[in-house]
Amino acid sequence: MPFESYEQTRPFSNAIRSAVEQKTMPPWFADPHIGKFANDPSLSTAEIATLAAWSEANAPAGDEKDAAPAKHWAENWGIPEPDVVLSMPQAVPLPASGDVPYTYEVVPTHFAEDRWVQMSEVLPRLRSNVHHAVVYIRPPDSAWLRHAPVGVPFTASTLSDADDRRAAHWTDSDILLVYAPGSSPDAWPAEAAKFIPAGSDLVLQMHYTTNGHSGSDRTSVGLVFSRHAPSERVLTLQLTNDHFLIPPGDSDFRVEARGTLPNDATLLGFMPHMHLRGKRFEYNIIHWIHDSSGKPTxxxxxxxxxxxxxxxxxxxxxxxxxxxxxGTELQAVAWYDNSQKNPHNPDPSRAVGWGEQTYDEMMVGFFDVAVPTSMDKQRFFIRPKSSGPPRGAAPVRECGSAPKFS
Incomplete structure (x- = not known):
């Protein structure tokens, strides 16, 4: 239900008051004592009090001359009117029930020149069935999925080339953006942007779920280009741990991943991802020091x-x-609730490990960094000989080395 006018909003005044006083709306889940975030929509104490007083007074309309002008929305988009909309050439048919394997579709951009993307958004046609979408940038010189069909949906098992079947689940291609329930469009600082080389394809990795109704989805991607050449390129990296098993009934199971940055980078933000047993997630920097005996800690x-x-x-x-x-070491830590106390838990009696379906689990800590425009993702992971974890530190897995997502 949109709240775009007084008439639409007034009937929900009591619900609005309750939601803001309980701080369930606007949605925001970060610990307020750790970090400051540009997209924090949290209301101040004064703003909450104003809404509560408005509801208590039977939600009066106020003076019409003080009303804000009506906001213009680009049709269906949360970003300004896209410069380009790239849609799946062919819709994906979805069954009413059962598991749907990861579905891919290669979407040519037909870009005759390099493009810098300031904002982007994924727009599923059948949002209720889309568990996630990951949009990869496949440059024209990439061998990834080169034998796969273009413009038609496919799964790894339907590919005729054995190398393509294996490669469908792993790529070092850059990520344009990720869509998941509750996620928002990507919008980068004025001096930074994502890069799409001329002649690239977008490869959409779609995870669909079923809900008792058959249908079809034809997801689109909207792009707003930078109005000037940026000074920094944005890369999406990740910390991933896919080797864990959550015991049945465990209400606070911990999984960790670490990695060291191979080159200088400016950290922009985070997007944690787990499934239905996900409970908490945190990102940290590990600072190596020596204790009083000289041992590294x-x-x-x-x-x-x-x-x-x-x-x-x-x-x-x-x-x-x-x-x-x-050489900066980053740590991601996830906690899971596999107990009966978790109302979203599909089966607390089951031991749960990494898997693609929603009833399985994942541990992915996406994070975005800005680097010089001359540095692509492959070059970023060329580690200078002088860098690495401090002497005495345990070896760690490299950030972003396993771009899996569910």
């Missing part, structure tokens, strides 16, 4: 801590981007 600097909500998989954009030197 570390201190943790928290960057973000969220109470995870599967239906609100939000991004958290730093209010002040953080420059990080090569």
């Amino acid at each position: 570390y201190e943790i600097e928290p960057l973000l801590s969220v109470n995870y909500h599967f239906h609100w998989q939000m991004s958290y954009r730093l209010a002040r981007p953080r420059f990080l030197k090569a």
Whole structure:
């Protein structure tokens, strides 16, 4: 239900008061004591009191001359009117029940020149069935899925080439953006943008779920181009741990991933991802020091801590981007509730590991960084000989080395 006018909003005044007083709306799950975020929609104490007083007074209309002008929305989009809309050439048919394997569709951009993307958004046609969409940028010189059909949906099992079947679940291609329940469009600082080389394709990885009704989906991607050449390129990286098993009934199971940045980068924000047993997620910097005996140890600097909500998989954009030197060690930690106390748990009697379906679990800590425009994702992971974890530190897995998502 949109709240675009007084007439639409007034009948819900009591519900609005209750939601803002309980701080369930606007949705925001970050610990307010850790970090400041540019997209934090939280209301101040004074704003909450104003809404409560308005509801208590029977929600009066106020003076019409003080009303804000009607907001113009680009049709269906949360971003300004896109410069280009790229849609799946062919719709994906969806059954009423059962599991749907990851579905891919290659969408040519037909860009004759390089493009810098300031804003982007995924718009599913059948939103209720889309668990996630990951949009990859496949440059013209990439061999990834080169034998796959273009413009028609396919799954890994339907590919005739054995290498393509294996490669469908792994790629080092850059991510344009990620869509998940409750996520918002990507919008980058004025001096930064995502890069799409001329002649690239977009590869849409779609995870569909069924809900008792058959249908079809034809997802679109809207792009707003930068109005000037940016000074920084945005890369989406991730910390992932796919080797875990959550015991049945465990209400606070911990999973960790670490990685060191191979090059300097400016940290822009985060997007944690788990499934229905997800409980909490945090990002930290590990600072290595020496204790009184000279042995290496570390201190943790928290960057973000969220109470995870599967239906609100939000991004958290730093209010002040953080420059990080090569060799900085990042840590992501996830906690899971596999007990009967979790109302979203599909089966608390089952041990749960990594898997693509919603009843399985995942641990993915996406994060965005800005780097020089001359540096692509492959070059970013070329580690200078002088960089690496501090002497005595345990070896760690490299950030973003396993771009899996569900």
